[in-house]
Amino acid sequence: MTQAPDAPSRPLIHAISLTKRFPVSSGWFRRDRSFAHAVDGVSFQIQRGESFGLVGESGCGKTTTGKLLVRLVDPTEGKIVFDDGEDEPTDIASLSGRSLKSFRRKAQMIFQDPYESMNPRRTIFDTVAEPLKVQKIGGAIERVERVSEMLGMVGLTPPATFLFRYPHELSGGQRQRVAVARALVIEPIFIVADEPTSMLDVSIRTGIMRLMEDLAARLGISYLYITHDLAVARYMCSRIAVMYLGKIVEQGETEEILHNPKHPYTQALLSAVPIPDPSAARPPVKIEGGVSTPIDPPPRCRFYDRCPVADAFCRDSEHPPLEDKGGGRMVACYKA
Amino acid sequence: MSPQRTYSQTQPSLWKARLTLATRSLRQSWTLFLATRIGVIGLAIIAFYALLAAAHPILMMFVWEERVYDPVVGYAFEETRQPAPPSLKHPLGTDPLGRDVLSQLMFSARSEFMLGLLAALVTVSIGTIVGAVSAYFGGVVDAVLMRLADIMIMLPVISVLVVLSALIGVEHFELAIIIGIVSGFGATGVVLKSQALSVVVKPYVEAAKTAGGGHVHVIFVHVVPNLLPLSFLYMMFTVTGAIFSEAVLSFLGLLDVRMSWGLMIHVTESAGYLLQVTEYWWLIFPASLSITLLCSSFYLVGRSLDEVVNPRLRQL
Amino acid sequence: MHYMTRAGAVRAVDGVTFSVERGQSLGLVGESGCGKSSIAISLLKILPDSARILSGSILLEGVDILPLSEDEMREYRWKRISMVFQAAMNSLDPVYRVGDQIIEALELHVGSAPSEAVERVRELYDLVGLNHSFIPRYPHEYSGGMKQRAIIAMALACEPAIIVADEPTTALDVIVQDRILREMRKVRDALDMSMIYISHDMAVIAEVSDVVGVMYAGRIVEFGETKDVFENPIHPYTRALMSAFPSVTGEKRELATLPGEPPNLLAPPSGCRFHPRCPYATEECRSQPPPTVRRGVHWADCWNPPEDQSP
Numbered sequence: 001m002t003q004a005p006d007a008p009s010r011p012l013i014h015a016i017s018l019t020k021r022f023p024v025s026s027g028w029f030r031r032d033r034s035f036a037h038a039v040d041g042v043s044f045q046i047q048r049g050e051s052f053g054l055v056g057e058s059g060c061g062k063t064t065t066g067k068l069l070v071r072l073v074d075p076t077e078g079k080i081v082f083d084d085g086e087d088e089p090t091d092i093a094s095l096s097g098r099s100l101k102s103f104r105r106k107a108q109m110i111f112q113d114p115y116e117s118m119n120p121r122r123t124i125f126d127t128v129a130e131p132l133k134v135q136k137i138g139g140a141i142e143r144v145e146r147v148s149e150m151l152g153m154v155g156l157t158p159p160a161t162f163l164f165r166y167p168h169e170l171s172g173g174q175r176q177r178v179a180v181a182r183a184l185v186i187e188p189i190f191i192v193a194d195e196p197t198s199m200l201d202v203s204i205r206t207g208i209m210r211l212m213e214d215l216a217a218r219l220g221i222s223y224l225y226i227t228h229d230l231a232v233a234r235y236m237c238s239r240i241a242v243m244y245l246g247k248i249v250e251q252g253e254t255e256e257i258l259h260n261p262k263h264p265y266t267q268a269l270l271s272a273v274p275i276p277d278p279s280a281a282r283p284p285v286k287i288e289g290g291v292s293t294p295i296d297p298p299p300r301c302r303f304y305d306r307c308p309v310a311d312a313f314c315r316d317s318e319h320p321p322l323e324d325k326g327g328g329r330m331v332a333c334y335k336a
Numbered sequence: 337m338s339p340q341r342t343y344s345q346t347q348p349s350l351w352k353a354r355l356t357l358a359t360r361s362l363r364q365s366w367t368l369f370l371a372t373r374i375g376v377i378g379l380a381i382i383a384f385y386a387l388l389a390a391a392h393p394i395l396m397m398f399v400w401e402e403r404v405y406d407p408v409v410g411y412a413f414e415e416t417r418q419p420a421p422p423s424l425k426h427p428l429g430t431d432p433l434g435r436d437v438l439s440q441l442m443f444s445a446r447s448e449f450m451l452g453l454l455a456a457l458v459t460v461s462i463g464t465i466v467g468a469v470s471a472y473f474g475g476v477v478d479a480v481l482m483r484l485a486d487i488m489i490m491l492p493v494i495s496v497l498v499v500l501s502a503l504i505g506v507e508h509f510e511l512a513i514i515i516g517i518v519s520g521f522g523a524t525g526v527v528l529k530s531q532a533l534s535v536v537v538k539p540y541v542e543a544a545k546t547a548g549g550g551h552v553h554v555i556f557v558h559v560v561p562n563l564l565p566l567s568f569l570y571m572m573f574t575v576t577g578a579i580f581s582e583a584v585l586s587f588l589g590l591l592d593v594r595m596s597w598g599l600m601i602h603v604t605e606s607a608g609y610l611l612q613v614t615e616y617w618w619l620i621f622p623a624s625l626s627i628t629l630l631c632s633s634f635y636l637v638g639r640s641l642d643e644v645v646n647p648r649l650r651q652l
Numbered sequence: 653m654h655y656m657t658r659a660g661a662v663r664a665v666d667g668v669t670f671s672v673e674r675g676q677s678l679g680l681v682g683e684s685g686c687g688k689s690s691i692a693i694s695l696l697k698i699l700p701d702s703a704r705i706l707s708g709s710i711l712l713e714g715v716d717i718l719p720l721s722e723d724e725m726r727e728y729r730w731k732r733i734s735m736v737f738q739a740a741m742n743s744l745d746p747v748y749r750v751g752d753q754i755i756e757a758l759e760l761h762v763g764s765a766p767s768e769a770v771e772r773v774r775e776l777y778d779l780v781g782l783n784h785s786f787i788p789r790y791p792h793e794y795s796g797g798m799k800q801r802a803i804i805a806m807a808l809a810c811e812p813a814i815i816v817a818d819e820p821t822t823a824l825d826v827i828v829q830d831r832i833l834r835e836m837r838k839v840r841d842a843l844d845m846s847m848i849y850i851s852h853d854m855a856v857i858a859e860v861s862d863v864v865g866v867m868y869a870g871r872i873v874e875f876g877e878t879k880d881v882f883e884n885p886i887h888p889y890t891r892a893l894m895s896a897f898p899s900v901t902g903e904k905r906e907l908a909t910l911p912g913e914p915p916n917l918l919a920p921p922s923g924c925r926f927h928p929r930c931p932y933a934t935e936e937c938r939s940q941p942p943p944t945v946r947r948g949v950h951w952a953d954c955w956n957p958p959e960d961q962s963p
Contacts, residue, residue, distance in 0.1 A: 057825035070546050104548035117539035121561045123357065127540075130557075131547035140350060164353045171913050172684075182543065201683035201852065202896045203910035203929075210909060228825065231898035235907060258900060272830035273900045274855035278878040282859075285830050291795075 010083050011045035012190060012222050013069065018042045018078035020064055024295055036294045038064040040246035041078070043322070046190075048085070051216065051223040053237030053254065055230060057269075059291055061246040062226045066192040068093075069224055070109045071100060082107075084189055105135055108183040112195040114175035118167040124151070124178055125163040131186045150181040154211060173204035180211060184219070192224045197232060209236060230273055234258055239328075242266045245294055245302040248322055252329035262325060262336040265303050301334070309335045368644045375640025381633035385626070389445035396439075405436045407443040407595045412436060419609070422618055429618040431600065432607035441622050444596045448579050448630060451508045455578035456571040458516025459524050464567045466521060467528030468559040471536050472551070481525070488522030493581075498590055505592045511585070515578050524570050528563050535562045565645035572638030576631045583627045597623040663917050664690040664703075666870040672814065672863075677840060677847040679861025679878065681854055681893070685914050687870040688850045692818040695848070696735050697725050713813060730761045734807040736800075738819035744791040744799060751787035754806050761810050776805040779842070780835050797828030801835065808839060814846040821856065833860055854897050858882055863949075866890045869915050869925040876950030886945055886952035888930050924955060932956045 019042070021035040039061040046052045054062040067073040069080060075093045083089035084106060095103055108131070111117035118127050128147045132138055138146060144163070151159035154177040167175055176196060183191055193212065197205040213236070216223060225236045233240050234254055241251040242265065250263040261267045268287040275282060286308040301319050304310050314320075314334055322332040369375050396402065404410050411434040412418070412426060418434040420426060428437035470481040497514070500506050506514070535541070536559060544554050585591045586598030589606075593599060600623040601610070609616045665687040672678045680688045693699055695710060697717065709716045712732055717725065737743070745753060751773050758769040777784055780801040791799060800820060807815055817836070821829040837860060840847050849860050857864055857878070864881045866874040866889065874887040885891045895908035912929040915921050921928055927937040934956060942953040 057827065067542075072542050072545060101548045104546060107546075109543065109546045111539040111543060113539060117543055119538075119540045119558050119562070122557075130544060130549070134544070134547050134549040134553055144350065164357055173913060179543075182547075186547070201914070202854075202893055203683060204913070206896045206907045206909040207911075209907070229898075231900045234900060234904060235898050255904070268827060270900060272826040274826075274830070274833070274853070274859045275901065276855040276858045276882065276894065276897055276899065278858045278882050282830075284834075285827060287827065291825075 010085075010089070012048045012050075012083060013046040013224075014079075014081040014083070015045070015065075015069070016043050016079040016081065018065065018068055018080065019076045020061075020068060020073060021076045034295050037246045037297060038294060039068065039075075042243075042246070042248050044241055044248065044251065046222055046224060048189075049216070049220055049222055050239065051213075051225050051237045053225045053227060053233040053240035054243055055227060055233050055240050055269075056243035057228060057291060059245075059294065060243040061294075062243050063194055065243070066109065066194050066224055066226050069190075070107045070192050071095065071103070072109070082190075101135070105131075105186050106188050107190045107192070108186070108188040109192040109194065110176075110179050110183045110196045113199055114172050114179060115167075115199075117179055118175060120167055123164050123166060124170070127167070127178060128182045128185055131182065135186055137186065146185060147181070150185050151178075153184070153215070154178070154181045155207075156181070171204075172200050173208065176200060176204075176208050177211065180208070180215070184215060184221075187219070189220065190222050190224075192226070194226045195228065198227065198229065205232075212236070230258065230270060242269065245291065245297065247302050247319060247332060248330075249303065249332045250330065251322065252327070256327070256329060262329065262331045263303075263333050264307050264309055264335070268308075301332075303333075311335075365644050369640055372640035372643050374636045375643075378633040378636030378640065381629050382637065385445045385630055385633075386449065388442045389449055392439070392442035392446065395442070400436075400439065405439045407435060407440040410435050410439065419607075419616060419619055428622050431603055431619060432609060433603065437600070437618055437622055440595055440600055441597070441626060444600070444623075445626070445630075447508050447593070447596060448582070448626075451512050451582055452575035452578045452630075452634065454509070454512035455515040455519075456574040458513060459520040459574045460567045460571045462516065462520025463524035463528045463570065464560055464563050466525035467530075467532045468555050468563060470525070470529045471532035472555055472559055478529075481521075482529070485522050485526050488518050489526075491518060491522075493518060494585075494590075497585060501590050501592065506585075506590070507592050508582070508596075511582060511591065512578060515574070515581060519574055519577070524574065527570065528567060531563055531566050532559055535559050565641075569638050569641050569645065572634045572641060575634040576638075579627065579631050579634075597627050663870050663920065665694065666920075667708075668867075668870075668872050670865055670872060670875065672846045672848060674813070674846055675840075675844045676863065677849060677861045679857035679864040680848065680850045680867055680872075681852065681857045681864060682867030683852055683914055685917070686867040687917075688867050689818050692735065692816050692848070692850055695816055696729060696733060698735075730757065730807075730812065731810045732812055733814050733816065734810065734812040735816040735818065736804055736807050736820045738822050744794075744802065746791050749788050749790055750794065750799075750802050751789075754802070754809055757806055758809050772809065773805075776808060779808065779839055780805045781831070795828075797824050797832060800824060800828075800832060804832070804836065804839070808843070808845075811843065812845065814848065815840075816848045816850070818850045819852070820849075822851070822853075829856070836860065854882075854893055866893070869920055870917055871925065871953070873926065873954070874950075874952035876947075876952075880947070880950040884947075884950075886947070886950070886957045887926075887954050888932055888956075889926050890952070892929075924953070 018039055020039040021037055024034040024036050042065060044052065054065060056062045064073060068075050069092070071092055078093065080092040081089050082092045082103070092103060125144070125147055128150060129143045132143050132146060148159035148163065151162055156162045156174060156177055170178065196212065197208050200208060209232070215221065225233065227233050237254050239252065240254045240257060241248045242263065243249065244265050250257060250261065250266045257266060258270065261270050264287070268285050271283050272285045287306040292305050299318050300316070301307070301310065301314050304314050307314065317334065320332045320334050322330045325331050325336065396405065402410070404412055412420060412430045414425070415430055415434065418430055419432050420430045422429045426436050426438065428441065431437055431440065466481055470478045497506060541554055541558050544558055582591065582596060583598035586593055586596045587602045587605070589602055601620065604610055604619040609619050613620050668691060670678065680691065682688045694705055699705070705718060708718070710718050712728060717728060744750060754773050754776065755766070755769040758764045758772055759766070764772060773787055774784055777787060782798060782801050782805065786794065786798065794802060804820070821832050824832065833856065839845070849857065851857050861878050863876065864878045865872045866881065866887065868889050874881060874885065874890045881890065882894070885894060892908055892910045896910060898907055910929055915925060915928070923939050924930070924937045924942040927933040930937065937955045942955045945952050945954055945957045
């Protein structure tokens, strides 16, 4: 999955100033006054066959961005141009009814928690066959065959022994394989993977990561890979975007960002990752305090409160734009 | 094992697999249920009354003479004094109007069952749908349904029933429907909604939406099935509530029922025997004991079902 | 320690022996279900009803705490041994101020006078790096990392000889985790306290512990000074764990995949418990429990250890 996206000039997904605000004091009679700016003017492109990573701490808006791309959440503003090369490019944000349902054949999501992402009362067959059923694809016999084939593909063999078991009879790793099978069963071309390995044990994790890589290469799938773990992003994504409080603060080739982070937040994030080597000493993390609130933030740089290099200019200016600093590297910082 | 061979006759084998799974989970639940003991006691009491109810028409047809034993218009001609104490011919004696108490008791059991189960069914059907829909859609739908629930909870049911009896006359069937609607849109709906709220935020609901599943699909495939254990539990509690309400209402003489346990006590009371319990015990005890037993039996079954569906309550 | 379930006895911890010196920090690392948390709750004797300690002893400063009654144990908990859980931040009572909860613990366990207790809470907040202004605030006004630090402050309140930390930073973001790890190390050095740090994360263990025990299927399979274990791991499981860990810095190497799943502890595998997943398994691994290989204080239970590469 590390191959560079070369040929197609048009990206599979082009998110343009994507914004999602959640009303904070919601009520039927009350008028909404405050908004949580979960995702705030985020733009990025995902090429065909590419795996693009969204990295950030909890609450930075990465999961909401993922859900926006599969329309589990409706955007407040912005466009998501989806261009699969077959049909006309469409704005996912404006789809509804029948066209939304047919878009759902092409984009799927894998969820973080393998224990919660499957209905405990439905068998593995029911779970994996659900997309086929709601999209009215195939009859009962084809569905059983298709599901068995998928289970075999994700390494649950022999498939027949898994079809009529319940999620609770499977281990976490096996369940996450079922989740992958469910996402792939209708042959999508784009998958949002929301921390698919973060709840798994290390010895199981690599297997799932490999599986997702292999399948993407084999079936030509693009990923939006959401993770809080920079090390995982390094192995799964050719390019990453680092998010902080609803904004992308840095974006570029994964290896380059990891070796030469330019935004002070990315630098802090990297230096906070523990190193599995008892004799190595990490430099101290420079930033202080916790993540500030996303509710009605001031217009200045979102990172200002915690930034070690911020000055009066940062305080009095708007949030810095995401600027190209050469070599495809985009950084949103006045000081970088 | 090649998939082709395994699924050559897919249709029947799919059904067979589902049937096997269903029976397996039923058997597991049954084992857990048996282990709870209080549930078994409850079930035994229910079975006993079910037998009484079922035996009544048979006895009436083949053993008991209608003009003597009819629970409403019969008269024990051979007794000189009414109410007559228990005898061989009348094991539980006769009431102040000369009718056989055992026959009344058995006849009423059937209508108590009908009333309780119908009320429970209506309650739970409404409550489950209201809960699921309200939690799933939220917003205005939720607000409207929950305000309706508030009204139902605040409704003075007894007063409403008094008015309704005066206007249209309330029998068992109507009572069951009224209890079902009030409780289904009211308390039961609210409880099931709070449960549904924890279901609608599960990732599997989001997965179903991402797959293209519509509202109906998500509500009936994912939300409702996960409410059913709790619905079933509330069904048991509603039975108890319905039987008890009926007893109270007919004791007060507010229902147009032909015969019921509450009415038996009402007749005793209006004939002035209510305070002479020791002397005329057969007028009070059979009916009141039946009300208590049947109410508590459904409650016990409900409690033990609670243990079956809530692993947290299970004792290891 | 065993858990009694309907399906039979789960041998969650099976013949584990280790010791922690004063001022030393022991890291226990392993995957979910390997028994590391069961050790933690056994040490504090806060076992669920279904769990039984069948045999063994836990010596705390020379006293076996296992036969102690619940009343006697209460004297030890908090004062001599205390604990920080993964979910501990949710154990703060939402309706009381955090400072008051710590003061209450102090008055209850040490019998401090109220004024002393208030002073002590200030010291504790300094120790874990929390601002004094948060003392009279309610838990919901704290962020996750701050709550976890308040819990650590509470655990330290009675100056225990040893603190058991079970995945205290797992639910937190890396930047917060970094700060808590630093505070914990600082506190430990300042108070000369022992620590047992339990985690699934090799990297965290490498940073906080002096000695390390690697657990698999209810047993410690490798034990030694952190440096030795990380630089010259003996057990194939330890090696697999380390090579499965993606690294942010350093060269990007191929990640190892460990086949299979951790065993079912209702019926653990015969011989070496790791043999079904071990690439070096031989016939004797399948049938016989493995011998202990010793290299100084560093040891591991394995039939086929690699050559000693330490200088």
